[in-house]
Amino acid sequence: MLFSDKRPILLNGIPELASRSDLADRSIIIHLPEISASARKYESELWKSFNEAAPRILAGLLDGISCAVGRIGEVKLSERPRMADFAKWVSSAELAYGWPEGAFLDSYAANRRSTVQATIEGNPVALAVTLLAREGGSWQGTMTELSKTLRARYPHITEDTFGFPRHANKLSSAIRRLKPPLREIGVEVGFDRQGQGSERIVKINKV
Structure with a gap:
């Protein structure tokens, strides 16, 4: 059997790196x-420990692959999250590690919820839109009107010119990128055109 694999990208840092x-x-x-x-190690000590554990790590990975190959055709996910093929592959390997059925999907969903919350908390646009929806239930108007409304109501959030766009088109782009995480926390954002001039209207609703 021939496998085609891709290298994952690892990002390391102190702040929230996946803010987009x-x-x-x-x-x-x-x-x-x-x-x-007192617990820090020299690099030589780290590699010594890793090399000693490497055979067991490889064996564990191969056990998981063997299990997944045998079960992937029969595994049915209760939902199909982002990176659905990845989620199905790991779920197919659960038995190799003694995990109960659905354990990975539950952990993956919990990680995504935590990530969504961090995205919202670290983004001034997301915070302001969330507050607007939760306080008023719904809002409708042009992007220029939305910008003025958010800046008037939440100056402590929107005063940062780097984090909060000052131009309507930039604010529109930021909100479009934030639609998925906003939807996850119960805030629906939609765009429409109204009137003879086909003016673009943004609609924000708490769902």
Whole structure:
């Protein structure tokens, strides 16, 4: 059997690196514990430990692959999340690791919820739109009107010129990118054209 694989991309840093919703929706976020000064290792010690564990790591991966190959045709996911093929592949390997059926999908969904929350909390546009929807239930108007409304109501959020776009077209692009995570937390954003001049209208609703 021939396998075609792709290398995952690993990003490491202290702040939230996957702040753009399209990247966050395709990421698995792991928060590592802080290492105390007494527990830190030299690089040579780290590689020594890894090389000693490498045979067991490889064996575990091969067990998972063997299990997944045998089960992937029969595994049915209760939902198809983003990166559905990846989710199905790992779910097919659950038995190899003694995980209960559906355990990976539950963990994956929890990770995505955490990522969505971090995306919202770290984005001034998302925060302002969320507050507008939760306080009023619904809002409708042009993008220029939305910009003025958000800046008037939430100056403590929108005063940052770097994080909050000052031009309507830039705000529109930012909101379009945020539609998936906003929908996850119950805020629906839609765009429409109304009137003879086909003026673009944005509609925000709490669902």
